[in-house]
Amino acid sequence: xxxxxxxxxxxxxxxxxxxxxxxxxxxxxxxxxxxxxxxxxxxxxxxxxxxxxxxxxxxxxxxxxxxxxxxxxxxxxxxxxxxxxxxxxxxxxxxxxxxxxxxxxxxxxxxxxxxxxxxxxxxxxxxxxxxxxxxxxxxxxxxxxxxxxxxxxxxxxxxxxxxxxxxxxxxxxxxxxxxxxxxxxxxxxxxxxxxxxxxxxxxxxxxxxxxxxxxxxxxxxxxxxxxxxxxxxxxxxxxxxxxxxxxxxxxxxxxxxxxxxxxxxxxxxxxxxxxxxxxxxxxxxxxxxxxxxxxxxxxxxxxxxxxxxxxxxxxxxxxxxxxxxxxxxxxxxxxxxxxxxxxxxxxxxxxxxxxxxxxxxxxxxxxxxxxxxxxxxxxxxxxxxxxxxxxxxxxxxxxxxxxxxxxxxxxxxxxxxxxxxxxxxxxxxxxx
Numbered sequence: 001x002x003x004x005x006x007x008x009x010x011x012x013x014x015x016x017x018x019x020x021x022x023x024x025x026x027x028x029x030x031x032x033x034x035x036x037x038x039x040x041x042x043x044x045x046x047x048x049x050x051x052x053x054x055x056x057x058x059x060x061x062x063x064x065x066x067x068x069x070x071x072x073x074x075x076x077x078x079x080x081x082x083x084x085x086x087x088x089x090x091x092x093x094x095x096x097x098x099x100x101x102x103x104x105x106x107x108x109x110x111x112x113x114x115x116x117x118x119x120x121x122x123x124x125x126x127x128x129x130x131x132x133x134x135x136x137x138x139x140x141x142x143x144x145x146x147x148x149x150x151x152x153x154x155x156x157x158x159x160x161x162x163x164x165x166x167x168x169x170x171x172x173x174x175x176x177x178x179x180x181x182x183x184x185x186x187x188x189x190x191x192x193x194x195x196x197x198x199x200x201x202x203x204x205x206x207x208x209x210x211x212x213x214x215x216x217x218x219x220x221x222x223x224x225x226x227x228x229x230x231x232x233x234x235x236x237x238x239x240x241x242x243x244x245x246x247x248x249x250x251x252x253x254x255x256x257x258x259x260x261x262x263x264x265x266x267x268x269x270x271x272x273x274x275x276x277x278x279x280x281x282x283x284x285x286x287x288x289x290x291x292x293x294x295x296x297x298x299x300x301x302x303x304x305x306x307x308x309x310x311x312x313x314x315x316x317x318x319x320x321x322x323x324x325x326x327x328x329x330x331x332x333x334x335x336x337x338x339x340x341x342x343x344x345x346x347x348x349x350x351x352x353x354x355x356x357x358x359x360x361x362x363x364x365x366x367x368x369x370x371x372x373x374x375x376x377x378x379x380x381x382x383x384x385x386x387x388x389x390x391x392x393x394x395x396x397x398x399x400x401x402x403x404x405x406x407x408x409x410x411x412x413x414x415x416x417x418x419x420x421x422x423x424x425x426x427x428x429x430x431x432x
Contacts, residue, residue, distance in 0.1 A: 017189050041346045043116070051116045051427040058124025063394075066125040069244035070397055074236055076200055077131055077244060084133045085156070109353030110286075115291045115345055122301075126401050127244030129292070135195045137161035137409075138205040140288075145221055145264040153224060161200035161281070162192035162250055169411075172207070173216040173428075177252065179208035179262075180375025186222060186262065188230070188255040189428045194408070198233055198248030202226055205263065206252070221263040230255030235342040241400035283362045286409050287348040293373035293405040296398050300380040301334055303395055307384060327383055334376045341369040367415035370406035377402045 001113040041053075042184040053314030061079065069077050103179025121129040129135070138159030142151060168174040188208055195204065203225045224231055234249040270427065308314070315328045324332075344365040351358035388395045406412045421431050 004303035032400060035059050036414050041350060047113060047116055050113060054117050054120040055123060058121050062121065062124030062128050066128065066244075066394060066397065067391065069125075069131075071243075073238065073243040074246055076246075077128055080128065083106040083135075111287070111349040111352040112346060113285055115349040118288055118291040119295040119298065119342075120304070121346075122292045123299045124295075125244065126292050126296055127242040130196060130242060130245035131200070133158045133200075136201055137224045137281070137285055138197075138201065138203070140284045141205040141221060142223070142263070144284055146282045147264065150223070150263060154203060157202040157225075158197065158200065159223070160195050160197045160204045162204045162206045164194045165191060166193060171414075173219070175207055175209050175219055176212070177206065177208040178208055178212070179220065179222060181259070182256075184259045185256045186259060188222065188224065188252040188257065190252050191234075192250045192252075195248055195250055196245060199236055199246045199252065204231075204250065206250075211393065222257060223261045224252075224255065224257055228255060228257060241397075241402070241404055270328040282409060283359050284352070286366040287345050287352070287358075288364040288414075289409045290341065290345040290348070290362075290407055293369040293402060294338065296392060296402040296405070297338050297341065297369075298374040299336075299395070300377045300395060300398050300402075301331070301338060303393060304331060304380045304383055307387065330379060330383060334379060337372050337376065341365070341372055344368050362418060363410070363415040366409065367412050367419065370415075371412050373402050374406050400418055 025286075065077065065079055069075065070219045085252070118129065134157070136159045138161040139155075139157075141161055142154060142159055148156070149361075163172055163175070165176055167176060177188065177192065180187045180189075188206060190208065192204075192206065198204075203223055206222045206224050207219055208222060209218040210220055230253050232251045232253070234251050237247040237249075239247060305315075313327065314327070315331055316324070317332070344361070348358045351361055380394050381399050384393070384395055387393050390396070390400075399411065399429040410418075417428075417431065420426075421428065424431065
């Protein structure tokens with residue numbers, strides 16, 4: 001399917017809150033980026049085969065051990081060792097050649113491939129996907145902000161992402177962990193909570209501020225290897241969902257790391273680039289979270305459809321709405337929502353593959369999928385009746401797992417703020 005942008009619009013509306021909204025909805029030319037000429041969301045044969053093959057792995061490898069590691073929280077799934085050395089995140093490659101023919105533009109690439117892979121694996125088990133070695137969120141951060149030399153040095157590691165603090169969750173600009181330069185070493189002090197893969201990782205990307213007085217501009221990423229003096233894994237969390245994935249708290253007390261462990265541009269005067277690294281990481285991982293939610297929603301709908309068929313209920317997509325049962329109507333509505341979630345997610349990935357800024361689209365995908373997948377999983381449990389609330393099926397587990405998708409990597413409310421700021425052309429100070 002191909003969607004052409006920008007579509008023809010009507011004359012612009014006066015500014016102000018109503019005018020800005022009208023300008024967005026009535027005249028799309030005012031907000032669509034001019035460089036986005038064609039969005040091709042049609043999956044190639046290779047993409048379709050990739051998704052099918054990975055779903056077979058998810059079915060044969062993840063589903064059989066899903067309940068085991070849900071019950072054995074904090075126990076590392078040794079079955080995942082087969083994935084070591086195959087990182088989930090990678091750089092898309094060289095910058096585009098301006099002389100490249102137009103026929104080479106607008107094609108799918110590694111980001112969309114990753115999205116399809118993640119959805120298929122989360123259809124099997126999302127917690128196990130998040131426990132795959134070398135697939136930590138910190139690996140995405142390394143790809144987003146590290147130099148080529150740093151990628152070569154640390155790219156083989158399993159890296160966690162330490163951003164959240166007790167007073168700085170979705171508001172990443174409020175980070176209080178400090179980094180002070182002492183000679184040729186950085187000294188880190190602070191606490192990071194809800195760190196995924198905290199116990200299993202080899203290293204952690206820690207976001208810390210060089211100067212609290214300058215706010216977001218002072219935030220920089222540092223790589224700290226496990227076992228470094230002054231770095232302590234304080235405790236692991238006991239969670240409602242994603243129990244196969246470990247989550248913990250790190251405390252840094254006068255933790256010294258080499259000066260070259262500051263990721264990206266070593267020129268510390270360029271503090272304005274630091275916080276952009278956080279956001280660039282989120283632009284990569286938010287579509288990933290959306291695809292995780294899509295996988296869980298797909299699993300829930302698949303089970304519901306299977307049980308409906310066992311009871312002689314086969315949705316007729318050609319029937320008049322009034323001739324459908326309430327269950328069939330609910331099922332079709334959830335299917336339609338899942339398709340919308342996928343298209344938003346694919347669009348964000350496609351834009352990344354084609355070097356288009358996708359921060360707003362990443363937030364749209366994450367906001368839609370995170371919230372709607374939660375509703376779908378819960379509704380499927382309701383329609384399944386007792387089967388939806390017993391451990392005979394995985395439906396109740398999927399409902400527990402999916403809830404976090406609307407929370408981590410920026411809550412749904414934060415995504416709505418990001419989208420609204422873009423639509424209304426307001427800064428974070430103007431719209432909070």
